[in-house]
Amino acid sequence: MKIKEIREVPRYLRRRALMPIARFELTSTLDEELLSVALDDVVLLDPEDTMEEVKERAAQIARFREKGLLTTRYDMQIANGDLAAMYEDSNLFNELWVLAQQGRGKEGFLFDDARVRMGLIVLTAKGRELFGVPEIGAVRF
Numbered sequence: 001m002k003i004k005e006i007r008e009v010p011r012y013l014r015r016r017a018l019m020p021i022a023r024f025e026l027t028s029t030l031d032e033e034l035l036s037v038a039l040d041d042v043v044l045l046d047p048e049d050t051m052e053e054v055k056e057r058a059a060q061i062a063r064f065r066e067k068g069l070l071t072t073r074y075d076m077q078i079a080n081g082d083l084a085a086m087y088e089d090s091n092l093f094n095e096l097w098v099l100a101q102q103g104r105g106k107e108g109f110l111f112d113d114a115r116v117r118m119g120l121i122v123l124t125a126k127g128r129e130l131f132g133v134p135e136i137g138a139v140r141f
Contacts, residue, residue: 047090
């Protein structure tokens with residue numbers, strides 16, 4: 001099952017202990033340490049997903065996180081270039097990138113570039129027990 005084939009986060013998490021997620025970040029070509037999170041906990045099912053759809057999924061993820069069912073990790077890399085490309089080619093990321101490019105070279109505009117940081121949703125032991133999911137790594141994406 002690919003992430004594009006599902007219609008809700010819980011159904012995917014019930015089948016696996018890990019799920020791809022992304023963060024849209026604004027960066028600066030003038031100062032590599034400058035970073036701002038523009039959109040966090042992004043789960044796309046389609047490159048044309050709307051901001052409303054993405055925000056609803058992010059809210060759902062936040063509710064699960066608050067209940068101790070999952071964590072989000074952006075320090076773990078996933079090896080699926082096609083999935084990363086879908087996020088980079090999405091309408092939402094394109095809007096962010098264009099906005100950053102419009103500010104490039106303007107005085108006082110710090111964030112002039114955008115990037116996608118891929119990560120993973122990881123079910124906790126409590127989440128795996130609730131959803132009846134095998135140990136991490138037992139089922140592949």
